[in-house]
Amino acid sequence: MDPVKPTFRTATPSDVPALxxxxxxxxxxxxxxxxxxxEADILDGQRTDPxxxxxVVNDTAGRMLxxxxxxxxxxxxxxxxxxxxxxxxxxxxxxxxxxxxxGRQVLAEAERLAREEWAAQEMHMTVITARExxxxxxxxxxxxxxxxTSPFPYGDERFGLPKRDDLEFExxxxxLT
Numbered sequence: 001m002d003p004v005k006p007t008f009r010t011a012t013p014s015d016v017p018a019l020x021x022x023x024x025x026x027x028x029x030x031x032x033x034x035x036x037x038x039e040a041d042i043l044d045g046q047r048t049d050p051x052x053x054x055x056v057v058n059d060t061a062g063r064m065l066x067x068x069x070x071x072x073x074x075x076x077x078x079x080x081x082x083x084x085x086x087x088x089x090x091x092x093x094x095x096x097x098x099x100x101x102x103g104r105q106v107l108a109e110a111e112r113l114a115r116e117e118w119a120a121q122e123m124h125m126t127v128i129t130a131r132e133x134x135x136x137x138x139x140x141x142x143x144x145x146x147x148x149t150s151p152f153p154y155g156d157e158r159f160g161l162p163k164r165d166d167l168e169f170e171x172x173x174x175x176l177t
Contacts (some may be wrong), residue, residue, distance in 0.1 A: 006067035086114035
């Protein structure tokens, strides 16, 4: 199967509802099980909300990058310009399109933008350590596990309802130069 060829653009406020729906479908509930990036086994509740997505869309220090195929939103990611490095987050690919190369294309475009538009030396991201398969995917794309962890925001339902008590994030880093 040839990978789909998306077009990329920066999100606008009118994209927020579609972005929330895409992000939720990629990570939560039964619909997310159609792909391999689901967090449904470790987290219930929401992955994000309109206010959180709107904050990213309106952030002047970054952008929400959209990938569309034939005018339909199929993937997205957050990029934030942070003093010498870029932060990559809120990455979502439509569950039915996962595993076909679309995620690799979005990640490559995010890295290109960070390097060329912001002269970022590195890309940083945090991933839940229990997501070993996802971490392995990033490692295959040049990201390095740092061993630097941060706590999961237990008690803050905006980030979901944990099904286990050992969740934490690990910082992954890739040199862009």
